[in-house]
Structure formats: structure tokens, C-alpha cells
Amino acid sequence: MAKHVKAWKHGHAEGLLTNHAVEDASYEKLKRRTYEKKLAKLHIELVKLQQWIVHKGLKVCIVFEGRDTAGKGGTIKAITERVSPRVFRVVALPAPTEREKSQMYIQRYIPHLPAAGEIVIFDRSWYNRAGVERVMGFCADQQVKQFLDAVPKVEKAIIESGVVLLKYWLDVSPEEQTRRLEARIDDGRKVWKLSPMDLKSYSRWYDYSRARDDMFAATDTPWAPWYMARSDDKRRARLNIISHMLSRIPYEELPREKVKLPKRQAPEGYREPDYAYKMVSECRWTNE
Template sequence: MTHDDRTPRDIDIEAIRREIADSYDEELELELEDERLEHLEPHPGEDHPDGPSRREYFRELLRLQHELVRLQDWVQDQRLRVVILFEGRDSAGKGGVIKRITQRLNPRVCRVAALPAPNERERTQWYFQRYVAHLPAAGEIVLFDRSWYNRAGVERVMGFCSEAEVEEFFRSVPEFERMLVRSGIVLLKYWFSITDVEQELRFRMRIEDPLKQWKLSPMDVESRRRWEDYTRAKEDMLARTHIPEAPWWVVEAVNKKRARLNCISHLLEQIPYGEVAHPAVHLPPRERHADYVRGPVPAQMYVPSRY
């Protein structure tokens, strides 16, 4: 059967298979090394018409993650400050790409800021104040899983702020971001774009999967009903905050694997980095002292060996 001969039901089944296969593959990603890639078997229905095969995906992801480690070394060595914003509709894949970026990096160098809704005190502060507290120091990378653009998106659509506050945000945010860039911060902004049909599929998969139901909040469910409101808000946001100093980059994210590879590859191209020389590590012999006797550990302190 060709792609053109498929029925909507065929397409739905293929999409569900891809979602399930992607969940399985998440468990493998940290264990993969180059020599294991050749032994990967395909999952039924794994390939998206426009996406990489499973083996190609893993091979390229591993290569890009090696480059991310090199970038991390460079950021530390050159004492750079890097901020990367990830925005998009609910279930667009922001968390998935953030997970792949951080998987093999040092959490003391590369950390994620995923702020909850502001509390009563924070609502009385300057709008950007709680985000400023999470900006990086020298030698750090901060990934914002949603950012100050909440005001232009969920807060605006759900009525959590006034239109006057939205307008003030649009006046302030270009100057705020220019100030960050002038201070020496590398600022990147990504919008993850998915279709109406794809979001509905991902929501339904989350509803059915007990391991992923926590990802679906009442706010997410409401966002489905307000798809068009979010579209208008997104278009306004991109038009009014796409500035030369901090442009938006749109990631086509219907195919999760392709979106991850494209985003990470693009990110690496935005920050010129080089090789950092590391001194050779030599493991010294352990010291041994004649008067050292290891004390006993009470049996009740041990975790039971159930497995």
C-alpha cells in the first residue's frame, strides 16, 4: 500500500505505533553507544514518511550529543552565558528535545528552568523579575521550558492578565532581550510547531497512557478547545517579538525525532565553539593504613534485596 492509498484509520494506526515506539526508544537512548547502533531492529510502523529511520535517528542523536558535550566544555572554558527558550503548544515536543539536550551533560553546567504559575508575591513584582533569578552565571547554560512568553500565550488566552498588561509586555520584551544580549548573554528562542490533528493525537495518547497522564493538566485540556485563540496569540507574539538581536526559530515538530535532530543541530550552529584541551587524568594508588579497620554495618540498615 502506498502512502496515497492509506485511509484516515491507517494513518491513525501508524501514528499511534510511532508514538508507542518513541516511548520505548526513550528507555534505550542513555544506553546506546556507537557499536550497538548496527544491531538495532526496526519497530513495526516506526518510520514517518518524512523522518529518519530508527537507526539513523539514534546514530545522529548520539553524534549531536557528543557535540553538545564539546559545546559544554567550550561554554565553561570561555565562561559564556547561554539562554535557550523553548516555546510551543502543549505536547509540541519541547520537553522531549530538552531531555535529549541535557541527557549527557553536567547538570551543574546545563540546567532547566521550568517555572510554575506565579504565586501571590510574584504577581506583584516586575513581570520579568522571577525569570531574571534563573539567568546563567559565567560558564552556564539555562534551558527555559516555557519562559516570559507565558504572558503572550497562556496568560493572554486564558485571561490571567489584562490586554493592557499584554501590550506592556510587547513594549518591554524587545528591550529586555536586547539588554540581555548587550550584557553578553547568548539568547536563542525556539517555537515548536505542530498541527491541530497531531496535538489531538498526542493528547489522546496521554489520556490512555498511565505513565504520561501527569503531563495532561486541566489547562492543557482547555487549550484544545481554544486552538484558534492560541494560534492568533502565537502569530501576534512572533510578529511583535522577532527582533534581529533575538530572532525566533520555528521547529517543525510533527515528527518528534526529526524535530529533535533539527533543533539540536541548529542550536550547535548558533554558538561557535572549539576544542578545549584537558589534562590527562591519572588515577593515583589508594592509600592503605595498617590501623584502618572497616566497621560493621547493622543488618537492619540495608535495603532489602528483593530483586
């Protein structure tokens, strides 16, 4: 079964949310100021990790799966917002083409696996077959069985090729999922996040639970275990996952030379030309 994410930093857990009872009784949602302070420290560590990955030519693949609204996108954004997109590459594949549908299922994901000096993050992955495709009837039961039988072998081959593979499942309570979906309906900034598939999936909570349980049973292996993070408190979940991720990828801080800005050259007669710049004027939205 999937292991709960424990975020160890200097020997202390950040506060793992393991079930509703613990969450409701013991945890107050993390305040923004506290979250941002902790996240800033983790961002510094992610930059160190990035430099180490490039220096050593390591290959890292991180898979994010979970229920709708569980916070996969926000977690990925928290990981990547202060690092280079040339090193941290996010993959979110669209629906397969007709040609891709005729291929071996996992084939279209293989080209996106990391090369040396890369960290690839899958925002949903080959596990779509075990989740949404199964629940929504996009594939036959036999195809799901074949997939679940094959994945551990494929992931073993990926790891044996030198890739560090981490798999995270984000889970959210039914009540919190309802609240977040209702927010998407009412918030003009979030309406793009609400799809017809989200509404269909919402009504099939326990079908997704059974699919998740079968997926864990078949693919939670010693070489590629699942790690589960409760995300009713999205801020705490992000910190937990990033801390855990850093603990699972050995890295060292590379020495840096002290940087000093050089003296800027003299103008030597240069003058700004007299032409009309197309300046950005003050937006009317800022005055409303």
C-alpha cells in the first residue's frame, strides 16, 4: 500500500495529514506567511538540487496523480516557480491521437522521460489508464489488467536505466473536493479548471477509490513505491511533498564563487535616440 509522505527537515516532520480525524482534530491550516517562509527555504534547496542534477548528469522522473482538485497543479507550480524550465520539465499530455491509440499504451510517455541533467514532472501520467480511463469506460477491463501487470516491469526497466522515479498520489476529502469544485463554478479566475469530465468524475467517488486501491495493490513495488499526501491543507501538502522529494534524491551543495558585478563601461559619446517609444500606458483595470 502507498506510503504516507513524511517531510523531514533537520530531523523534524512538517506535519503529515494521514486521515480526516487527525486532520480535523490536530491541524490548523497553515497560514500564508508561515507557508511562504518555509517554501522560500525549500526553493533554495531546489536550486541546489537543480545544480547538482546538472553537474552529475542525473535523471529524475516525478509522477503526480490524484483525485480532481487534489492540488497537483499547485504543487507542481510550487516546485518549479524558482528553478529553470530547462532542467525541471513539466509534461502534461493531451488526449491521445488516433495514431497514439494504436500504439502500446505507455509508448507515448517514453519519449518524455528525462535525459541526463533533467527532472521531468508528469502532471498525470501513464496511470491515466488505471484511473480516469477505467472509471469513465474509455478502455476495456482486460486493457486495465494488462496495464497493471505490465507497469511494474516497465518501471523497473526505467529505474535500471538510471532514472530516479518518484510517484506521488494526492488525496482530498469528499467535503473539500466539493468546496473546491464549487469555488471553480463561482470564481471567474478558475472557471477554466472546470471541465465536463470533472463533473462526471465527481459523481463516481467510490469508483475512483476502487480504481486507486487496485492501482496501489498492483504497482506499489519495492523499486517504485507510491507516496500519498493528504491535501485538504494544500499549503502543508506542498511543503510535505517538496521536503520528501528532496530527501529522496541525494544531492550536495556545489561550491560557488563570490559574485561581484563588473564595472559598467563608459558611454563614450552614446546618446539615446530621439524617437517615440511605444510605452505601455497605465491600464484602466488598475484604477477600478
